[in-house]
Amino acid sequence: MRPPLRSRLRPRHGTAPALAALAALTVLAAWLPAPRAAAEDGSGGSSQAWSVQPTARSAGAAAKRLAFRLDARPGSVIHDSVRISNLSTEPRSFQVYAADAYTTPRDGGLGYRQAGEAQHDVGAWVKMSTNALILPRRRAADIPFTVTVPADATPGTHTGGVVALDNTLHDGGTTDSGVEVSIQRAIAVRLELTVAGPLTPGLAVRGVGLVHTPDGTPFAAGRATVRYTVTNTGNTPVQGKAVITVTGLFGREIVTRTRSLPPVLPGQHTELALALGRAPPLDLLTATVTVSAAGVPATTARTHRLALSWPTLGVVTAVAALLVAALSQARRRRRTLAQEHL
Missing domain, CATH: 1.20.5 (Single alpha-helices involved in coiled-coils or other helix-helix interfaces)
Structure with missing residues (x-):
């Protein structure tokens, strides 16, 4: 499976890549034939194809890895490498760096810090053998890196990624204010490093809110949306489920929904929303959200709202x-x- 693309907007002016400077930093590792599997960047043409994946540890399909999953003790050093493949018909240049991962504040996506941002966790523990690479057409290179785990690293799973940023600028169109933008695309390979020690998964729900939108017609049902914040209080990623219930006056059940939660990284939180559809035009509503996961006790939070049309x-x-x-x-x-x- 190809890792997700990440786009970044930049003003067009002054953004041409300095290829000469990058070439001076490039380590020309042993060239490898590029893999045949096509991976396009969304432009619709195979000339734009490129891929990033962990280097296979040995020959054979069973040796292929979709992500870096490593175990280590505090103070240890790990050696690994990432393969970057240029599947296009033109030379391409890349920036290669390690980054901390984070759970996006809305909707629970997985994001990675940019190269210019400070890295505080596993992104700071990784040292790439090079941060710049130029690949000829139809070629691939394995980029070695080391992970130095601090002696005081906390037990649990530390999540980051090895990112390859394509220096090619793509037309991103024009904004509503008339500013022309260009897009750079990046592929991140997830890196999960579990530091030895007790794993303590934890999940909590807070900040439950209920939004009631009445219909403009008298006695017509309105719409209700429940918002809530899920926090990972443990030291390992957790993916659980949420049960959302809305009741009316005297505990009359109006609707109950169960939804799967996105993975939430340790110490991270995300705000989620669920549209529940029809709701009474006049009622005293109570929204209750209960989150749980395997091996994690369920936690509940609720709120009250007067539905008024x-x-x-x-x-x-x-x-x-x-x-x-x-x-x-x-x-x-x-x-x-x-x-x-x-």
Whole structure:
């Protein structure tokens, strides 16, 4: 499986890659024939194809790895390498670096720090043999790297990636403000380093919110969206499930949904949302979210929200006013009749 592409926007002006400078830094490792498997960058042409993957430890399909999964003790040093393949018909230049991974604050995606950002975890422990590479057409190179685990590294899984950034600039179109942009694409191979010690998975849910959007038609059902924040409180990645329930007044169940959670890295959190569809126009709603995973105790958080539809409330108020007026008129008639009989 090809690792995901990551795009980065840059202004077009002044972004031409300095190939001469990169060539001075390039280590021309032993050239290897590029693998035949095509991997395109989304432009629709095989001339743009390139790939990044862990170097096979030995010959044979069984030796292929989709990611770096390493185990180590504090203070140890690991040696490995990554293979970058230029499948296109033109030479290509790349920046190669290690980066910390993170869980995106929204929707639980997996992101990687950029080359210019400070790396604080496994991204800082990796040293590439080179950070720049020029590959001729249809060629591949294995780039060695070392992982030096600090002596005080905390037990658990530390996640990062080895990233190859293509220096080719692609047309990214024009923004609404008229600024022309170019796009650089990168492929990251995930690196999971588990430091020896006790693994303590943990998961918590916080910040539950309920958004109620009423319909413009009186007595028509509105829509409800539940937002909640999932935090990994342990030291190893966790992927669990969430059960979202919305109840009305007196505990009447309106809807219950179960959804799978994205993997959340240790110490990271992400905000998720689930649209629950139809909701009462007038009610006192309670949203309850329970998250759990294998080997992790379930945790629950809830919130309350008054569902209020102004068109519905207006009709109810008008009907109530008419009833009050009718009752008042009836009382006046009874008093009038009583006085006439005296």
